[in-house]
Amino acid sequence: MSxxxxxxxxxxxxxxxxGNENNYAIELEQVTTSLTEVVIKTNKRTARAATLETPLSVQRLTSEEIKSNPGGNFDISKVIQTLPGVGGGQQGGSFRNDIIIRGGAPNENVFYLDGIEVPVINHFQTQGSSGGPQGILNVSFIEDVKLSSSAFDARYDNALSSVFQFKQKMATPINSRVISG
Structure with missing residues (x-):
């Protein structure tokens, strides 16, 4: 015992x-323990404003935040649905990962992966929705996600509700890993 x-x-x-209860009286001898200095560091952030110009409409998430989100299940769409101003298509027993920003339709969002437009980020979506039950983006490859829910740049001219910008991690030959599953 310790x-x-x-x-x-x-x-x-x-x-x-x-089936029998055993009780033991055990006396422990007190000792003085000298502890060393403990330094606690963290780089965990919550969804935070990305720019000073639009602090309420631009939010960023890192891949660590997405992975550690309770109930997110390593799915970017599920984690984004927990942000302020974002709703999901989970009513009525639906298994879709619809992302509804400030009352807009699920298909009014645009997604960019390293500057290239991606039509959807989920498999098996239905017509007019943005999300099926399975995400297609591997969170391990994503460095961060920038969500602009209003006041987005003019270069995103076909966005009505929001713009998602996914930035992938840069591979380094020194720190390589293989993940299989």
Missing amino acids: KVGYKTVVLYNIVVNS
């Missing part, structure tokens, strides 16, 4: 029977 501030005690030959 506890902080007490000397560890190891007990041998203890008889344990099923």
